[in-house]
Amino acid sequence: xxxxxxxxxxxxxxxxxxxxxxxxxxxxxxxxxxxxxxxxxxxxxxxxxxxxxxxxxxxxxxxxxxxxxxxxxxxxxxxxxxxxxxxxxxxxxxxxxxxxxxxxxxxxxxxxxxxxxxxxxxxxxxxxxxxxxxxxxxxxxxxxxxxxxxxxxxxxxxxxxxxxxxxxxxxxxxxxxxxxxxxxxxxxxxxxxxxxxxxxxxxxxxxxxxxxxxxxxxxxxxxxxxxxxxxxxxxxxxxxxxxxxxxxxxxxxxx
Numbered sequence: 040x041x042x043x044x045x046x047x048x049x050x051x052x053x054x055x056x057x058x059x060x061x062x063x064x065x066x067x068x069x070x071x072x073x074x075x076x077x078x079x080x081x082x083x084x085x086x087x088x089x090x091x092x093x094x095x096x097x098x099x100x101x102x103x104x105x106x107x108x109x110x111x112x113x114x115x116x117x118x119x120x121x122x123x124x125x126x127x128x129x130x131x132x133x134x135x136x137x138x139x140x141x142x143x144x145x146x147x148x149x150x151x152x153x154x155x156x157x158x159x160x161x162x163x164x165x166x167x168x169x170x171x172x173x174x175x176x177x178x179x180x181x182x183x184x185x186x187x188x189x190x191x192x193x194x195x196x197x198x199x200x201x202x203x204x205x206x207x208x209x210x211x212x213x214x215x216x217x218x219x220x221x222x223x224x225x226x227x228x229x230x231x232x233x234x235x236x237x238x239x240x241x242x243x244x245x246x247x248x249x250x251x252x253x254x255x256x257x258x259x260x261x262x263x264x265x266x267x268x269x270x271x272x273x274x275x276x277x278x279x280x281x282x283x284x285x286x287x288x289x290x291x292x293x294x
Contacts, residue, residue, distance in 0.1 A: 042260025139176025
């Protein structure tokens with residue numbers, strides 16, 4: 040899950056100023072964690088403490104209310120009586136990577152990913168995006184090669200992973216939907232040579248950079264067996280104490 044957080048931080052400064060190159064400072068001036076990291080850590084906290092996902096998401100929102108949440112999520116988080124709002128946005132996919140570590144079978148991961156999504160993103164596309172992302176993380180950490188991962192995602196979730204980053208990049212633009220974010224993020228991972236290259240691939244698409252890199256980063260961490268030490272250290276330094284504490288505890292228990 041630290042790979043997701045690192046991707047979010049690295050991509051944060053390009054969300055509103057997209058780039059179309061892999062040549063950029065890895066931790067550029069002003070980079071910071073966003074709602075992607077906060078809510079990823081909330082899911083990790085819920086898993087470790089057997090806490091309802093909606094409760095954890097709202098609690099972490101209240102602890103970090105200015106992390107850049109979407110308008111509908113803010114409304115939901117502030118109103119404890121509000122139920123899921125049929126979102127197909129990529130928020131369900133950006134926060135789900137802990138599920139890929141905490142459960143023992145692919146079927147459990149897919150089922151639990153739906154639970155993390157459905158408290159807000161109960162649209163079929165929101166659920167599919169979360170499930171596909173968590174399934175990638177799970178299979179990547181359990182020895183599947185990239186072709187096996189590609190085939191599994193195509194067969195189970197129907198995403199077209201046949202196109203390349205070079206095909207996607209020229210016309211790609213900001214897209215907050217799961218269907219417009221998750222396949223490119225998976226392709227960014229599949230075309231990578233290591234963790235850093237995966238994150239650079241995702242940012243270079245020029246879209247919702249922090250979320251793309253967050254989704255890709257979780258998969259890359261699982262596949263490549265962790266993060267380079269300098270990236271791990273810098274990522275942990277940029278978290279607040281409460282977020283760092285949960286992240287370290289989750290990694291010690293599940294990673």
